[in-house]
Amino acid sequence: MLLDLHGLAARRRVVLVGGKGGVGKTSVASAVALAQARAGRRVLVVSTDPAHNLGHLWQRTVGDDVARLADEAPGHLDGVEIDPERTTAAHLSAVRATLRRLMPEHLGGEVDRHLDLAHDAPGMHEAAILERVADLVQRGTADYDLVVLDTAPSGHTARLLSLPETMGAWTDGLLRRRDRSDRLGAAAQMLGGRGEATARRDAEIRSVLTRRRERFAHLRDVLTDHEACTFVVVLAAERLPVLETVELTRRLTGLGVAVGGLVVNKRSPADAGELLAARHAAEASHLATLRTELPDVPMREVPLLARDVVGREALERLGDLLA
Template identity: 60%
Template sequence: MLLDLAGRRRVLFFGGKGGVGKTSVASAVGLAQARAGRSVLVVSTDPAHNLGHLWERTVGPEVVGLAENLDGVEIDPEATTDEHLAAIRETLYSVMPEHLRPEVDRYLALSRQSPGTHEAATLERIAGVLQMGLASYDLVVFDTAPSGHTSRLMALPEIMASWTEGLLRNRRKSERLGAALRGLARDTDRSTLVDDPAHDPLVERDLRIRRTLIARREKFEKLRDTLTDDELTSFVVVLTAERLPVLESLELHGDLRAAGVHVGGMVVNRRSPGDAGEFLAGRRELEDRAVRMLTADLPGTEVTELPLMPGELVGADAVGRFADVLG
C-alpha cells in the first residue's frame, strides 16, 4: 500500500512519535520511488538532522544527492529563524521612521524567544522548499520532527492566512481613518498638505505593508491548498506496535483529519518476527494486540507492517535493504 500511495502522490509527509522510524521509512519510500524512475526530494524538518546520520553523509540546507534520482535537504530551524527575522527586520526598517530602528531591533530580539516564531519560520521554509520541490521533482517526501507540533504545523497555514487577512482588514480600517484625518488636515492646515496622494509617504508606506501582507497570505494559502489537496498530498503516520504509540497515533490521525489533511495510512514499524525464538514470539503477540487496537479504531485505514531489520539501519546499503521489504 505504501508504494501505491506514494506512486499516486506528489507530496508525502511522514510523522509520528520520536524514534519510531520516520526518517528510515521516509528515506526507504523515497528510495523505492527513485528506483521506480521518479525524481525524489527528501526533506527533513527535524532539528536532530538524522537524514545525514542515516545516509552517512552531510546533509544541510543545500540540496545534496543521496542516490540516483534521490536528493536530500535538511531545514535547520535556527538558521531558518535567523533568515525569517532578518526578512522581517528589512520590511520593518523600510516602513518605519529611522529613529524607531532600535525599537525594531529590541522587538525582534524578543520575538526570537517568543512562542511560535520557530514554527512560523519553519513553515515559511517548508512553503519555499515545497514550491521548489514541486517545480523540480516528481515527489517530495517530508520527514517531520518528532513532536505533537506536526498536526499543528498542518493547521498553521490556515491560521496564518486568516491572521494575515485580519491584519489586512485592520490596515484597511486605519487607512480609511488616515485618509479622513488627512482630509481634515487639508481643511484646517493647508501648509502641511501633500497635494499629490501618489507621493504621500504615508500612502506609499501603507501600500508597501499591504503588498508584504498579501504576499505572505498568498504563500500560506498556497501551502494550505497543497497540504489539503487529497490527490496531491498524503500523510503517513509511523508508529511501533505498543500501547502508548498506538494511542498517540490515533490522536495524531484525528488531529490531521480535523486539519483537512488526507491520512494515507499507518506504518507499524519494527515488527518482531514470530519464528525466531520464544522471546521474540512473545513480543510479537503483545504487538499483535496493539495492532488490533489500532485497526479496530481506524476501520478502512491502510496499515502497513514493516519488520524489525537485522543489524543497524545506517548507510545507503541498509536503506536499500529496507526499501526492498516495502514490496
Template identity: 50%
Template sequence: MAPSHGDSALASGSRRMLLTSLETRSTVYVGGKGGVGKTTVSSGIAHALAARGRRVLVASTDPAHSLGHLWRVSVGDSPVLLAQPQGGELHGVELDPQATLERHLAAVRATMDRMLPERMHKAAREHLDLAAQAPGSHESAMLERIASVTELTGTEFDTVVFDTAPTGHTLRLLSLPERLTGWTERLLANRDKSERYQAAMSSLVTGRHRDEPESELRQMLHRRRQRFAAMHTDITDGSAGFVAVTVAERLPLAEHAELVAELDVLGIDLAGVVVNRRAPSESGALLKARSALEEAALADQPPAAPGTPLVSLPLMAEDLTGAEQIARIGSMLTG
C-alpha cells in the first residue's frame, strides 16, 4: 500500500499541495479518459473538502451518470445530501440537460406564440422540435446547467466539484463559452451594421432619425454575450481548477498529455493530476511486473510538469462504493 514513488515524504507533500491547490477554487473539474475513475476521484476530493468544514456539491455531467451507483443512493437532477463529515456538507447531483432543454424550448415557444400569427404556430413548433434534436443542443443545455450550478458557489455551496464526461466531450464543452462569445459578437456586429444602414436610410430626407429602443433581438444577443463571457471568465480566471485523472498505462497517458495541452490552450488551470490504480510492487510477480511497466511508462510520459501536484492512488482490492470507502479515498488523496 505504499505509494510506488517509494518516497512517502515526497508523496505526502504532493497530497498537501493538491489540497492547497483545491482549497482556493470555487469550482473543480475532474476529467480524463473513460474508465479511469473520475467519479471515484471527484467524490473523494469532494469528501475531503467537506471534511474540512466546507459545503461541497459534487455534480456529475456525464450523461452516463454513476454518482448514485458510487454512493449507493439515488441521485437526481436536484442536489441530495450525501454526507456530513466534520461539520461540512457534501451534496450530490446528476445534471440532466433534458429538463433544461425543455424549459428552454418552452420559453422559445412562448416567444413564438407571442410574435407569430396564429396560423404559423403549428409549423413553427414543429420546426423548433427539429432544432431541439440538433446534436449541439443537448451539449449547450448541459453548458447552461453547468453555468447555473456554478452560480450556486458562494451562496449555497463553497465548492462545486464537477465529475465530467470523458475527455473529448468535456474539452468541447469547456471551449463552448469562448466560441459562443465569438458567435454572438459576430451576430451583434451584423445587427449593428444592419441598423446603421436603417438609420442612414431613415435620415436621408429629413436628416433626423429616432434612436430606436434596442430591439428585443439585440437585447437577447447582448444578454447572451454577457452570459457566455461570464462563463468563459468563470473557467479561466483561476477560481476554477481542473484535476486530470489517468492510469499509468501508455495509451491513457498519451490521451492525458493531450488533455493537459488542450487545457493550457483553453486557459484553464491544471490544479492537479491523479494517477489512479497504481499496481503495488511487492504483491506477487504479476503485479510486480505491471508495476515496473507503469514506472517505465510514467518515466517516458510524465503526467504532470514539475510544480503541478501529482498524487497516486494504489490499486485496491475492495469494492470502492459507499460513503466509507469514499471518505477513505478522500483522505488518501489529500492527507
C-alpha cells in the first residue's frame, strides 16, 4: 500500500514521527507540518529530541518557547524545542515548591536534599520531558489543529510512550494510599485528633496528584485514539534499521498506538552509476523483508537528494515527494 502522508496527516490531530538517529525524522516532521499549514491548518511542531535541529532546518533560533516558523494565512506553523535541562529544572522546582508547601517546615532541608539527588536520578529527564510533552499535547490540541511530534531515536520513544501507563499507575497507587489516610484522617478528626491544617494539606496533595494523573491519562487517550493520532516511522533501507522498524512497529501497536505509515528515506537511485545501482538492489531486498513483516502498513520511498534539507524551499520539495 502506498502511503499518502499528507492525506493521513490531514485527518489527524497528532502525528508522531520516529525512527533511528539521522534517518530524516526532523525533515519529514517539518515537511508534513509545513504542508498542513499551507493547507490552512494551525500547526505546532514539537521537537522532543535532546539533540535538536529544528532551528538548523529552519535557519533560525527555535528554543523552549514557541516560535513562528511560517505564516500561511489562514494557516500557520509554530515550532518548539523541548530543552531537557530546563524542563527537568522547572519540573523539580515545581515539585520542590509543592512539597515545601505541603510538608511540615522542619522537613524542608530533607526535601531539598532529596530533590538535589533526584536531578541526576535515572529516568528523571525522561519523566520531566514526558510531563512537558503531556502539557504541550494538551495545550497544543486545544490551540492548534495539528500537533506534529518529532521524537527522539526509537528505543527512547517506545519507552516514552509506555510512561503514561507506568506513571499513571504510580500516581494511582499514591492516590489509593491517600484515600486510606484520608479516611483514617477523617476518623481521627472526629475524635478530635487531627488539625484542620493537616486536612487541608491532604486535600491539596490529593488534588496535585489528581491533576497529574489527568494529564497523563489525556496523553495516553490521545496517543491511542486511532482517529486522532498516528505514528510515522522514518527509516533507511538497510538491514538493521528494517529489523528495528519491525520491532518498533510491533511495540507501538502493542501499546495501542496506530502506526499509519513508513517513510523509507534516502533511497539510492538505480540509474546513477554501478555503486548506487548495487546499493539500490541491496535496499530492495531489505524492503522486501519489510513488506513481508509489515504487509498492512502503507509505505513510501523518498529518494536520496543531492543536498541536505535546509530551509523552506527544500522542505516544500520534500513535502512534494511525500504527497
